[in-house]
Amino acid sequence: MLSRPRPMITEAxxxxxxxxxxxxxxVASSVTAFAQGVPVIRDAExxxxxxxxxxxxFRAAGLxxxxxxxxxxxxxxxNAFVTGRRMFINTGALMMAETPNEIIxxxxxxxxxxxxxxxQKLRDQLERAKTMAVIATLLGAGAIVAGATxxxxxxxxxxxxxxxxxxxxxxxxxxxxRRTEEITADRSAITYLNATGQSGMGMLKTFxxxxxxxxxxxxxxxPYRISHPMPQERIANLQVLVKQSxxxxxxxxPALQQRHDMMRVKIAVYMGxxxxxxxxxxxxxxxxxxxxxxxxxxxxxxxxxxxxxxTNALIKAQPKNAYFQELRGDIxxxxxxxxxxxxxxxxxxxxxxxxxxxxxxxxxxxLMAVGxxxxxxxxxxxxxxxxxxxKENSEGxxxxxxxxxxxxxxxxxxxxxxxxxxxxxxxKDAKIFAMRAQQRMKRGEPRWIRAQxxxxxxxxxxx
Ligand SMILES: [Zn+2]
Numbered sequence: 001m002l003s004r005p006r007p008m009i010t011e012a013x014x015x016x017x018x019x020x021x022x023x024x025x026x027v028a029s030s031v032t033a034f035a036q037g038v039p040v041i042r043d044a045e046x047x048x049x050x051x052x053x054x055x056x057x058f059r060a061a062g063l064x065x066x067x068x069x070x071x072x073x074x075x076x077x078x079n080a081f082v083t084g085r086r087m088f089i090n091t092g093a094l095m096m097a098e099t100p101n102e103i104i105x106x107x108x109x110x111x112x113x114x115x116x117x118x119x120q121k122l123r124d125q126l127e128r129a130k131t132m133a134v135i136a137t138l139l140g141a142g143a144i145v146a147g148a149t150x151x152x153x154x155x156x157x158x159x160x161x162x163x164x165x166x167x168x169x170x171x172x173x174x175x176x177x178r179r180t181e182e183i184t185a186d187r188s189a190i191t192y193l194n195a196t197g198q199s200g201m202g203m204l205k206t207f208x209x210x211x212x213x214x215x216x217x218x219x220x221x222x223p224y225r226i227s228h229p230m231p232q233e234r235i236a237n238l239q240v241l242v243k244q245s246x247x248x249x250x251x252x253x254p255a256l257q258q259r260h261d262m263m264r265v266k267i268a269v270y271m272g273x274x275x276x277x278x279x280x281x282x283x284x285x286x287x288x289x290x291x292x293x294x295x296x297x298x299x300x301x302x303x304x305x306x307x308x309x310x311t312n313a314l315i316k317a318q319p320k321n322a323y324f325q326e327l328r329g330d331i332x333x334x335x336x337x338x339x340x341x342x343x344x345x346x347x348x349x350x351x352x353x354x355x356x357x358x359x360x361x362x363x364x365x366x367l368m369a370v371g372x373x374x375x376x377x378x379x380x381x382x383x384x385x386x387x388x389x390x391k392e393n394s395e396g397x398x399x400x401x402x403x404x405x406x407x408x409x410x411x412x413x414x415x416x417x418x419x420x421x422x423x424x425x426x427x428k429d430a431k432i433f434a435m436r437a438q439q440r441m442k443r444g445e446p447r448w449i450r451a452q453x454x455x456x457x458x459x460x461x462x463x
Pocket of ligand 1 (some may be wrong): 182
């Protein structure tokens with residue numbers, strides 16, 4: 001299930017203010033943007049797929065040994081950015097890419113910037129920042145630069161003032177690579193793609209699209225296009241490099257293409273609305289991806305028994321697909337059958353090759369809804385299991401606090417609330433709840449020690 005956690009506005013604004021003087025105006029506009037809509041979405045299936053795209057490329061680039069976190073930004077423009085440990089990618093980028101290779105090419109290019117140490121100072125700052133703060137920065141950066149380019153009002157208008165006052169300094173300090181850096185990143189990208197036996201055609205297609213789109217006036221400005229300058233000669237040089245590669249005609253494996261199609265259908269159904277989803281499903285008609293979209297659409301907009309029949313058919317086609325089981329769990333939860341939903345989520349957890357922290361939390365929610373003392377205890381185990389894999393899942397701590405509360409474990413609930421604030425970067429409230437939790441704990445017990453860690457934690461001051 002695609003879900004949207006609540007944004008942490010104060011933290012975002014604070015980090016914004018510390019990044020550079022040029023951001024001062026952007027703070028207000030970014031907070032407005034945050035208040036209007038939650039920019040991050042969580043989804044086990046999509047995160048796993050994008051991680052599968054990135055992993056071989058990062059390995060070829062000699063980066064990130066222990067896996068990277070994928071952060072999905074709910075924005076229809078094209079953008080992608082890697083801080084080091086985390087990769088931020090817009091749903092718009094995933095929707096625009098018709099093949100995995102198009103996204104993999106962009107990831108390879110980003111890995112080239114990372115390996116080349118380009119924009120290292122900004123990257124270091126963002127690496128220390130909490131996820132929500134980085135999103136605000138990246139969205140804000142797009143708004144600022146877009147404002148400088150389009151002369152439009154509102155959000156972008158605020159950005160225009162920054163760009164005009166700070167000149168090139170402001171733009172440089174946000175995120176804009178030099179032409180020489182672009183050439184280096186392109187060359188590195190081709191090296192990584194060759195090392196992993198993949199074509200550069202997807203990257204070329206994506207960048208060439210930006211090149212032609214530049215002539216359109218009044219169209220939405222993709223932040224990616226502005227931070228990565230794409231003059232004609234760059235595309236021409238890239239074309240030569242791509243065509244020289246022995247892998248130029250290689251296509252994505254069919255199974256990967258199928259997962260890509262299923263991801264796009266899912267984003268369309270959950271984020272784009274019924275009409276957008278119907279258009280995409282029409283293009284993919286007859287495929288499992290179209291069937292998947294139909295089942296999800298029926299779940300969201302139609303009736304639950306029909307959605308269940310369609311999902312059972314999907315499970316029959318791919319019995320080992322964890323995310324079909326997850327959809328079954330979502331449907332059963334909505335149908336108020338938490339016991340059966342828990343069974344489906346439990347299957348999803350056991351089938352999930354990516355060991356996402358989100359699925360155990362969903363299982364925990366279903367067990368909470370069952371509501372017996374025994375199922376509440378099981379829920380706590382599952383949610384803790386999920387949070388152990390994915391510490392920044394602030395929703396998870398809310399459910400954990402609720403489960404402890406329902407069992408009458410008040411200090412447990414307070415500590416879970418403290419953890420939620422802590423991992424959201426809200427250290428002040430985290431300390432308040434940690435101190436409250438300690439008042440009812442035995443001094444020195446493991447939970448008391450964890451609360452003490454939160455109380456003693458000193459944020460670096462900068463971010
Ligand atoms: Zn670039």
